[in-house]
Amino acid sequence: MSDAWIAEGGKSIYGASVGILMLDAEFPRIPGDMGNALTWDFPVLYRIVRDASPDRVVRGGAKGLLPAFIDAARDLVRDGVDGITTNCGFLSLFQDELARAVPVPVVTSSLMQVDMVNRTLPYGKRAGVLTISKSTLTKAHLQAAGVPEGTPVGTTEGGAEFTRAILGNEPRLNVDFARKDNVHAAQCLLEENSDLGAFVLECTNMCPYAPDITAATGLPCYSMVSLVSWFQSGLSPRRYAR
Numbered sequence: 001m002s003d004a005w006i007a008e009g010g011k012s013i014y015g016a017s018v019g020i021l022m023l024d025a026e027f028p029r030i031p032g033d034m035g036n037a038l039t040w041d042f043p044v045l046y047r048i049v050r051d052a053s054p055d056r057v058v059r060g061g062a063k064g065l066l067p068a069f070i071d072a073a074r075d076l077v078r079d080g081v082d083g084i085t086t087n088c089g090f091l092s093l094f095q096d097e098l099a100r101a102v103p104v105p106v107v108t109s110s111l112m113q114v115d116m117v118n119r120t121l122p123y124g125k126r127a128g129v130l131t132i133s134k135s136t137l138t139k140a141h142l143q144a145a146g147v148p149e150g151t152p153v154g155t156t157e158g159g160a161e162f163t164r165a166i167l168g169n170e171p172r173l174n175v176d177f178a179r180k181d182n183v184h185a186a187q188c189l190l191e192e193n194s195d196l197g198a199f200v201l202e203c204t205n206m207c208p209y210a211p212d213i214t215a216a217t218g219l220p221c222y223s224m225v226s227l228v229s230w231f232q233s234g235l236s237p238r239r240y241a242r
Contacts, residue, residue: 007234011080016043017235018228019076021069021086023052023085027166028173032208034087034224039207042232045081047072054167058090058133069094070101077102085228089131089202092145107231110224111145114200117222126199127222128152128189130182130213132163132203152154152196154189156181166205172229174209175208183216198222 022035029035037044049072052065052156073084083105084098092109099106117127127146131137134155142151156162159181165173190196199213201223210221 006064013045013080016080017082018042018044018232019073019079019081019084019227020044020046021072021076021084021091022046022048023054023057023088024048024050025054025169026171027054027057027169027188027205028171029205030173030175030208032210032225034204034207034228036222039225041229042236045076045079047076053182054169057088058078058167059136061136062091062093066094066097069098073098077104083107083231084196085231086225087204087224089145089204089224090133090137090141092141095144097164105231105235107227108200109145109202110200110204110222110227111142111147111202113222114147114151117198117220119198121197126151127140127198127200128154128193128196129201130154130156130185130189130199130201130206132156132166132205137202152189152193154185154192156185156203159184162205166203179209179212181230182206183212186217186221190219 031038033039049068076084084102086108089109089111092111095108098108114127116128129151131153133155134153161174162181163175186199196219198220201207201210204224207223207225210223213221
């Protein structure tokens with residue numbers, strides 16, 4: 001039998017198993033942010049969904065944007081990705097529609113981790129959610145992601161920097177103030193809910209601050225980076241031996 005290595009084709013691009021649907025934004029994306037390619041230990045492909053601004057998706061319910069997201073997801077699949085994700089937790093609303101529209105696995109929101117995280121925690125403990133906009137995070141968003149009813153939700157709304165700069169799509173971000181907003185939101189949620197055992201960050205722009213939240217609260221902090229890293233590990237399993 002021949003030991004020749006026979007390569008199979010069929011794609012335009014190889015080696016990037018994850019395709020990320022990006023909002024149309026210009027605010028700074030620091031390392032750790034899903035939209036900063038340096039965040040990832042593996043290659044990813046990006047596709048910007050034009051006119052899908054942070055405000056339109058988070059505060060406007062992403063109305064009228066589903067066709068554009070489907071088209072962008074299909075383009076990424078044609079380019080060669082093996083799975084689709086997004087860079088906004090509020091896009092849980094599109095989970096079912098995107099999953100029906102493409103022939104690859106789809107994970108739209110970090111919120112999809114909440115139930116799984118709950119199952120890992122000690123008896124009597126549960127995960128809490130931190131969101132960029134509690135005022136517009138509806139029951140529909142939570143139900144679409146399978147978040148258990150009654151899950152505590154905290155927010156950076158009303159803080160000095162983070163929510164305003166991201167949803168306002170501002171060209172400058174005071175990272176120290178943004179970090180303080182995220183840590184303060186986590187501490188407040190913990191003070192209000194003594195049964196918290198972990199945090200799940202809804203917003204993908206919160207990911208850089210996960211280590212700070214854990215350091216300040218002593219609790220695990222899960223984000224879209226943790227979810228997509230898990231997702232990718234199944235799409236492209238690491239080979240240890242031949």
